[in-house]
Amino acid sequence: MSIEILRYTAFASEPGGGNPAGIVLDAAGLSDDEMQAIARDVAYPETAFVVGQTPAGPHVRYFSPGAEVPFCGHATIATAVVLAERDGLGRRVFTTAAGEVALDATTAPDGTVQVAMTSVQPTTRSLDPDLRDRLFALLGLTSDDLAEGFPVLESFAGNWHPVLVLADEDLFHQFRFAPAPLADLMLEAGWSGTVTVLHRTAPLEYDARNLFPVGRITEDPATGSAAASTGAYLREVGAVGAGDRVVIRQGRHVGRPSVLLVDVPATGGITVTGGATPIR
Secondary structure (H helix, E strand, O other), X not given: OOXXXXXEEEOEOOOOOOEEEEEEOOOOOOOHHHHHHXXXXXXXXXXXXXXXXXXXXXXXXXXXXXXXXXXXXXXXXXXXXXXXHHHOOEEEXXXXXXXXXXXXXXXXXXXXXXXXXXXXXXEEEEOOHHHHHHHHHHHOOOHHHEOOOOOOEEEEOOOEEEEEEEOOHHHHHHOOOOHHHHHHHHHHHOOOOOEEEEEEEEOOEEEEEEEOHHHOOOEEOOOHHHHHHHHHHHHHOOOOOOOEEEEEEEOHHHOOOEEEEXXXXXXXXXXXXXXXXXXX
């Protein structure tokens, strides 16, 4: 059976930037093992598989090279762009393992397709102190390195992400970690997404490093689920107001600069906006 595998990059802020995703639009006949093998061969952070249709819209599953993940934001944006290019702009709802995700495809000022992705209902919770201390140790950080008013929380908008906001810019750019021990901790904690580390550069602007050794890469270039979780986190700690737009810059540390636009309503899902282009 011949399978068409599309390759797009999402959220790029310049040529060569963004996060690459594989896309398989007709995956209804594929087994789990076959989808996992394709994701491993594609070797991008995630590959999205449209495995059928529900009354709401496409049913999508996501695989990293190592395992299935409940949700992937950048691959969702890329898949929505492809469907808009082929079938037209408008609203679609993806059914995922994390829940239903609404996507509105419109035309950007430069004529390309942009997609506003509204997450499932987000939530936050306190991080177990033992997990927190072990995470700090693996990253070479302490509680004194956190920015004032930004406690460590776990945040969910499709995947669970621990969120840390560092006060010092140099420390944010320079901290190091060993991937294997961090991956082990992430698996133990149930963090199928990334470890999200932020530094605030302006009241509504953040640099982000999203650590993803559990997905067999060190850092993710652009993470839609983490951006939505960040919006939920910032709303929870009172760092944004209803209707604010947050700009997240990511990918610099892995040579793939990216920008994610995050709109935070008073309640409900967080909206992340971006585009995607083919990888030639």
